[in-house]
Structure formats: structure tokens, C-alpha cells
Amino acid sequence: MVRILRGLAHKYFSDEEAVILFLLLVAGTFFIIWFGAMLAPAIASLIIAFILQGLVVKLNRLGVPETVSILGVFLLFLGALVGVIFGLLPLIWTQVSRLAGEAPRIIRETQSYLELLPDQYPQLISAEAIDTMYQQVSTEVGQLTQWLVSFSLSSIPDLVALLIYMVLVPILVFFFLKDKEELLGSIARLLPPQRPLMLKIWHEVNLQCANYVRGKALEIVIVGGATYIAFKLLGMPYAALLSLLVGLSVVIPYIGAAVVTIPVAMIALFAFGWGSHFIWVMVVYGIIQALDGNVLVPILFSEVNNLHPVAIIVAVLFFGGIWGLWGVFFAIPLATLLKAVFAAWPVKEVPPPPAGELG
Template sequence: MEGISRMILDSGRWFWLVTGSIAVALLYILAPILTPFLAAAFLAYLGDPLVDQLESWKLSRTLSVTTVFLTIFLLLLLFFLFLVPVLETQVKLFLNKFPDYLDWVVNVLGPYLQQNFGVDTSVLEVDKIKTVIASHWKETGGFIRNTIQTISKSGFVVLGWVANLALIPIITFYLLRDWDRMVAYIDDLLPRSIEPLVAKLARESDEVLGAFLRGQMSVMLALAVIYSIGLSLVGLEFALLIGLIAGVVSFVPYLGLIVGVAIAGIAILFQTQDVFNLFWVLAVFGVAQMIEGTILTPLLVGERIGLHPVTVIFSVLAGGQLFGFFGVLLALPVAAVLAVILRHIHDTYKQSEIYGIEIDEPHLSTVGNANSKVSEAKEQA
């Protein structure tokens, strides 16, 4: 009987090992065509809590899904129709003024650096940098035009882009409509012996991933808006561009503050030549940090523990290196699950006999006597 149980246990382990290997291999092989499905799953995951909230207000599932679906894609449409052209304009304006910034560094800041720190700004080769930037921008053109030129080089590429863009909203709608049903179906398929553990790990993974995606990303978006509005009130020309950059990198604690203050401070000095304006830049970021700490983070993230910033950075880079853009989309969900599994393994290890090895009493008494002798020797010394 014991041999049969051991055989069943071994066969179960082999089953999960083979299943996991096949799943990883399929992900690697099918990565090019899975991108729209993963993007749709990402949008459905973000929208499902809103759908559930609308359902709690006595709306039907279909009506709730339709409302959330239209809201998500309306926001995406507004982003591409409004923000992308505005950001491209600001980038173009920055590149046009970049030679003037270099001249300011050489003519104004250069003598100060040379006199006080011995820094020779001639090594920057400012003229060559100007030429490279100007020629590169003229060759590539704007972001939108460059993208259109790239995808129009091949008819198959165009068809692939159109197909993927058309599939994402369709798949998102069906995933939103059947999200709860799919979760229940997967739970029903799990072996009953491991279902409680898997359900527990899945709930913790959802809390970790949700804390970052729904919470931290909302904070990042809010900070980008606050930074942009505040810097525009100060009169900074590149307020939207700098505010968006500072907001995006704010998933790393204090990095958004440091990067934003540095870029905005340098930009305001170039623009106004008045050191006093640095005070207004610091005031904008100081007020934004107060709003984040007292309102945004407690309201949007709460006490949930999301992914560590270093984990996020490594996961995105590793996913992009292994699977390209598909890997970037897959990185955060995988990192959340792995973080929860490693935490579970850590807790299991701390409660295991391996960690809590019992030491026999004679050994303890020997160690105690040795420690007491060392203490006596120190006192005599």
C-alpha cells in the first residue's frame, strides 16, 4: 500500500513537471501571436474589479462589461489622439533647443567648472554632438511618421499590426465578460488535494500584482498629472514631458522625485536664467510628495504590499530579453507569482525541521560553559 502511494505521488510530480515544461515551451514558441491575448488579459484584469463593482450596484454583467470596456478604450483613444502628438511636439522642441543648452553649458557653466573643479568642457565636442542630433532627428522624423514608415515597409507587417490591434478590443470584451467564470472553471479543474494551497497562493499573487498595477500605476498617473500641471503653472516649456517622465519612474521610491527635480531644475535654469525659479520647481515636487503620502498612496494602494521596485525593473528587462515585447507584458504577472511562491517556500523552510534543528542538552551545556568562561576572562582582563 505504501509503495502504491509513493508511486502515485511520484507520478503526480512528473505530471506537473511535464505540464509546466510543455507550457513554457508553448509560450516561447507562440510568443509572437500571443501578444494581443496577453494585452487583452492585462486590460481585462485591470477592468474586472470595476465590473464587479458595477454588478454590486444591480447592473447586469453585460452592461457592466460594456461600460468598463468603452471607458478603457476611450481613455486609450484619447491618449493616442491627444498625448502622443503633444509629447512628440515637446520632444521636437527640446531637440531644437538642445544646441542652445549645450552652448549655455560651454559658455556659462564651463568657466565655473574649469576654475573650481578643473573640468575641461572641450572634451564634450559640442559641435559634433549638435551635428549628430540634428542629422538623426531629420532622418528619423517624428515618432508617428517614423512608426508609419516602419510598418509600411511590408504589407505583411501592416496586416499583422492591424490584426493585433483589432483583436485586442474583441478579446478584452470576451475576457471581461467571462473572467469570473474562467477563474471558477480553473479552480474546479485543480486537484482537490492542492486546491487550497493554489487558491491561497493565487489570492496572494492577485494582491501583490493588483497592489502594483491598480494601485501604484494609479499613483504614477496621478503624480504625472500633478507634476505636469504644477510645472506648467511655473511656466516650464516642457512641463508635460518632464511631468510624464517623473510620474512614470516614480514606481521606484524617490526616483521620480530625484529625476523630476533634476530635469525640471536644469530646464528652468536654461529657460529663465534665474536661480530663484528653482524654488518654484522644488515647491511643485514638494506639494506633490505631500499629496502622494497623505492622499494618493493610502487611498489607492493602502496597506497592500506590491512588487519591490528592483524586482519590477529586473523582471521587465529579463522578460524583454527572453521574449521581446510579449515578455515585457508577461514579466509582472510572473514576478508576482514567483514572489508569492518564494515567500511561501521561505515560510515553509522557517517552520521545517531543517531550520529548527534541535541541539542536545549536553552540547548546549558545553556551549554555555564555554561562553561563561569567555565572559569571566573578559571581566578579569
């Protein structure tokens, strides 16, 4: 056992800088686990600034002065934030409330569909299973409706915190953009003066994660916008709500698309019934998903190392279990970061054991 541990230490931690980096990663992970909720505005601001920095760099390459680039990008961010708060969120909330009000009708129609299944497929589905499923659906929808009714009273403290975040986040984003070099210099002074390994890993992580995070942000906007336009043209109800779900679903490859297809199909079915209109909605939705996976993703993520589907599912389960919804949302960027760290980590060959230990 000691020999195995010694071999692992020699292979992965023979570099002193690697040991320091490992301790920093462990300390940073526990710090986020314990203080992540408290520092949520700072973490969100850092991620937003990280996304916007790419646009600042591109403007600098076009000859725009850095101060003008930062100010222009920040004003663009403020405009988008105001548009989301006063334009998109009220529309989404209205559609969610309306959907909750129509929940009883949807439940009744669902029951009528389900009651036909035991007669059509008696070998596969029993009446008892349909009753159990119906009761579960009714309970979940009832709880959702009750939550929506009590939301305005029970969530006043959350709304106050949200208002504070809406003030803090733009301020922090501005200073992260404006004082990036100074902040990075302060962190660098805490690290060893000679750190080629850390610089190599930082370059790899910055390349992979920056391309991934910025690409995903653009993919969300494109897929969500295309879905909204298509659903509005087709007369699909709750187009804004569904397009938001479809846009956010691209954050979790495979799983997100499979999950969000269910509400899209159900609402289309209840709105149009079995017929050509329902088929057209699903065909257009399928085309958007196909174009996203086969055209948009290769263009946006040509420089990013793809993760295996098993790695994606494991990352979603692991980080979702640690941080809940936020863990699910950031599972793929975190997995990409870990893959970049492992790819750049120094590995030394383990020397063969002495001749006397062979056999």
C-alpha cells in the first residue's frame, strides 16, 4: 500500500508547484461549498464578466480603446439586463400564472387520454397504474398551483434580496471588467514567483472554459430566439415560457433536450390535439434541435474539447447533488474545467521497482 501511494505521489505530485495547485483547488472547492450561497452575487458577477471579457478583447483587436470597449460592453450588458427584467420576466411570469390557471383543464384532458390506454393496450398498461399516475400528476400540479398563489406573500424577503442582487451584480461586473489586471495581479502576488505549471494550466483552462461559457451564452440566445419566433408563427401558446426552457436546455446536452421535449409536446397536444398542427409544431421543434446539434454547436465549440456523454451525465448528477439547481446549470463548465486541468497536469513515469522487489 505504501509503495502504491509513493508511486502515485511520484507520478502526479513530484512537482512542488503541482502540490500547491492541488491544495488551492481543494481549498477553493470547500470555500465555494461553504460560502457559495453567501457570495452568490460575486460569483455570478465574475461569470458574467468572464463572458463579457471576450467581447472587450475583440473590440480591442479592432482598434477600440480599452476604456471605451469596457464602457460600451458594460452599457450593452445593462441594456440587456433591463430588457430581461422589464420585458422578458413579466411576460414569463404572466404565462406561468396562466398555465397554472389552466392546470385543472389540462389534468382533465390528461385523464381522458390516459383512461383510453388500458383499453387500447391491455397487455402493457393496467387501470391501476393509470390511476396511480393520475393521482401523482394531480398532486404535483396542485402543489405548483398552491405555490404560485402564495408566492407573492411568502417570497417578499427573496424579492428584496433579488433587488439587492440587481444592484450589486452590475456594480461588481463593472469593476471586474475595469480592474481585471489589478485584481489578477493581487492574486498573482499570493502565488509562487516561478509558476510555469500554473500558467500552462491557466492558459488551457481559460481557452477551454472561456470558449465554452461564451459559446453556451450565445447558443442559449440563438436557440431560444429561434424557438420563440417559430412558436409565435405557429400560434403556439406560452411561446415565451417554452422558448426560455428550450434555450436553457442547451446548457445540459442530451438530458436538457430530452426533458424539455415533454412540456413542448404536452402543450402542443392540449392546444391543437392530434392533427397536422401538432405534427408541424413537433417537426419545427425537431428541426431546431437538429440544427443546434449538427450546425450551431460545431461552429461555436470548434476549439473546445468535447466531453463524452457519460462524463456529462456523471457531472450533472455529481454537481447537481452538491449545489442543487446551480450545480446542474454549471455542471458542464465545471467538468470542462476539470478536464482542462487534467489535460495540463504534469505526469511523470513511475520508475520500475528494484530488482529485488520483482516477482
